[in-house]
Amino acid sequence: MPTFSKILIANRGEIACRIQRTAQALGYRTVAVYSDADADALHVQMADEAVHIGPAAVQLSYLNIPAILDAAHKTGADAVHPGYGFLSENPDFARACQHAGLTFIGPSAEAIELMGSKRLSKLAMLEAGVPCIAGYQGADQDDATLQRHAERIGYPLMIKASAGGGGRGMRLVHQQDQLLAQLRTARSEALNAFGSAELILEQALIEPRHVEIQVFGDRHGQLIYLGERDCSVQRRHQKIIEEAPCPVMTLDLRQAMGEAALKAGRAVNYVGAGTVEFLLDRDGRFYFLEMNTRLQVEHPVTELITGLDLVAWQLQVAAGQPLPLTQADVTLTGHAMEVRLYAEDPAQGFLPQTGDVLRWQPAAAVRVDHGVLEGQRIGPFYDAMLGKIIAHGATREEARRKLLRAVQDTLLLGVTSNQRLLAEVLEHPDFVRGDFSTGFIPRYFNAIAPYPATDEQLAVAAALFYQHIAARHRPGLSGWCNNASAARSYRLLVNDKVQGISVSVSADNALCINGIDIRPLGLDDRHFTLVIDGIRRRLAYHLDGSRLWLPGLTVVDVTQQVAQRQDDAGSGTLKAPMDGAIVDVCVGVGDRVRKGQLLLVLEAMKMEHPLKAGVEGVVKGIQVMTGDQVRNRQILLEIE
Incomplete structure (x- = not known):
């Protein structure tokens, strides 16, 4: 019988923490692995031992089989739990653990290999008599073959990455003229996420x-x-x-x-x-x-x-x-x-x-x-x-x-x-x-608009900004003025819209903010206790200079800033919507583009995100190339 006493968790985040809780409760020692980005992560802090396995990129850390096996060898771990995601359904990893003398806490490599392929597993399920939906799961993967079988199956249909899940490499196609573009995206996403561009096609069941x-x-x-x-x-x-x-x-x-x-x-x-x-x-x-x-x-x-x-x-x-x-x-x-x-x-x-x-x-x-x-x-x-x-x-x-x-x-x-x-x-x-x-x-929930700030949220935000300004002028006191004063005006930026707020203070320290009465009772750097329109509340917040975070809302005090014109969505300047990596540049300088045309593809958190032109015009400049890591709001491309 295989026995083990120390388990290396080849994963990160909440699942690594979850596995450690049970393993440690059962008397096992645990080993965490971590990338540069996770040096101080919770799963590292929970573990009995932890080993650095590489840079932040998953290919160089959490998908780096030699580094993980070396970490097990260094620490004397005799079992490996893969969690989910990353290498959990990689048959080569399961085999590598076995060859290294480690107990792999999971099924056999053969089962992982067969069921990890949507194409091969569907063939096996048909043979086993398990009900399956109509589709194509053949080995021929060229566009012409897939187009032919798509016509046989009929639309709408699903494209799926054979080697993966979690929505990556999956596309719903409603009509024939969408197929080739969706095949390209699905292949690229599948290759980046799972190391295989193999696809299957299936009849799409509507709302099962x-x-x-x-x-x-x-x-x-x-x-x-x-x-x-x-x-x-x-x-x-x-x-x-x-x-x-x-x-x-x-x-x-x-x-x-x-x-x-x-x-x-x-x-x-x-x-x-x-x-x-x-x-x-x-x-x-x-x-x-x-x-x-x-x-x-x-x-x-x-x-x-x-x-x-x-x-x-x-x-x-x-x-x-x-x-x-x-x-x-x-x-x-x-x-x-x-x-x-x-x-x-x-x-x-x-x-x-x-x-x-x-x-x-x-x-x-x-x-x-x-x-x-x-x-x-x-x-x-x-x-x-x-x-x-x-x-x-x-x-x-x-x-x-x-x-x-x-x-x-x-x-x-x-x-x-x-x-x-x-x-x-x-x-x-x-x-x-x-x-x-x-x-x-x-x-x-298809068209979700940004949640607008309520009058009460704006009043609380203004009260917090007012309190911290007052506290700076009266150190050592509660921060609230003890005498009536003239109304103070604020300009608060919420969801790219500036709101005008007026704060007036009564002789008994009550605040009137745009018609809402607030009586502050206590304030520290984490909570604000107040009575608002007769109801006592204790609200969490975080304030850093002119930026305030409340539950579900971020507010910026722009009262002292010179009013500036917001970037026009149709200005032709394309900015990154999040941190990520450029995986495809689809146009060149001097190209004429139409509104809605695909310009760049950004990969972030294991998903591809197409970035399209907001205006028609000529590409004036491209500030990035394939493989570049970019930051949120970084300028990527300009159209004139």
Whole structure:
């Protein structure tokens, strides 16, 4: 039987922290690996030992197999847990660990290789009798072949990267004239993310549910399933809300999907934690989507309804122990729901965001899996997910209500996130009813505008700016003036719009701000306690000079600045919407371009983002070239 005592976690962020919690609780020593960008990360601080493995770029660090194996050798680690993402579904890594004498905490390299290819796995599932959707999964990958099969399948259809998941290398094509451009983008994204440009085509089911079955196998021939998860609420084909059980599941359907998942697992003699994903239509028909040969991001909802620790099971199975339960022993209790907190801007098409975490305080009374520390830099190199908030209740409604409060109570300042969108989804009437599909976000949240500042938020912002100015003039005191004074005017910049604010002070230190009464009660450098229109509140904030962060809002005091004309969106100056790397320059100096034409392709947080012309004209200058790392708002190209 394989035995081990020290586990190297070949990953980072919240999953590395999550694995360490269970491993350390079970008495194992843990080793973290880290890149230049993660030298002070939480997963490094939690570990018993940590080894630097390279620069920030994933190819030179977290995908660097020799560096990871060398770290295991240096520290005496005798097992490796890959987490998810990075090398978790890389059969060469699994083989390399085995050849190095390390226990790989996962399935066999052969299972990873087969199920890691959407093309090969679909062929295997068809042979095993698992229901599959119509498509093309052949070896010929030239454009002419793919075009011919696209016509046979019909539109709309999905292009998918054969070697990957997470929405990367995936494109929905509605009509024939879109196909070639989408093939190019999907190939490029797949090659950058997974090292393989191989694609498959599938008939697109319109607004199905995305339902997956958690399976678990041991080295003694046992394979069971642990219920299902509904992962239908997605943006850009990436999940943002998951729950278990599925709201429309029946006992018969669960058994049918579970048995189909077991057929998939048995076809590859599966060992360890795995997930078989299906698309479920409104008539109860389901079709194989893919199998993930690793722990899933959304595994906590299964843990909460089964009462099991799936990471502990992974370690037991890797050590040669049998599964602790049989299929008949599996019970599902209550309902669990999870949201993924991403550093992204829903108002900019969910573009990933970078920045410094100025304030971070997870909600209480629920489970929060994260790898976030105050003061850390969220850069462009890795996935945009910061963490997961998970709640359990006796009923679906109880779980939803608890999760909504936890999302609202989570404090994150300094980095734009999808936090407010998550709360709005949890409150949406269709979601409350459980009536949704993979088309839910595109249907109801397709055109998301920046959230405007409320009058109350502006009043609080002005009060905070006023307090800090007063404190500088009266050091050692509360900072509030003790005498009535003339009104003070502010110009506050919010969402590129300047707002005029007037603050007047009464003799008893009450403030009147644009008709809203505020009475300050206390202030430190983290919280502002006040009574606003008769209601007492304690608000978190962060102030750095003229820039103020409140929950869901950033305000800049431009009162002393000379008014400047904002950059015109149609000026012809193209700026980077985020930190990232230029992966394609599609035009040259002197080229005439039309409005909407593709100019550059920016890669950030493992996704490609096309940058297009805002005006018609001639390319006057290009300030970047392929491979350049760029910063948010950096000028990239100019059109005259």
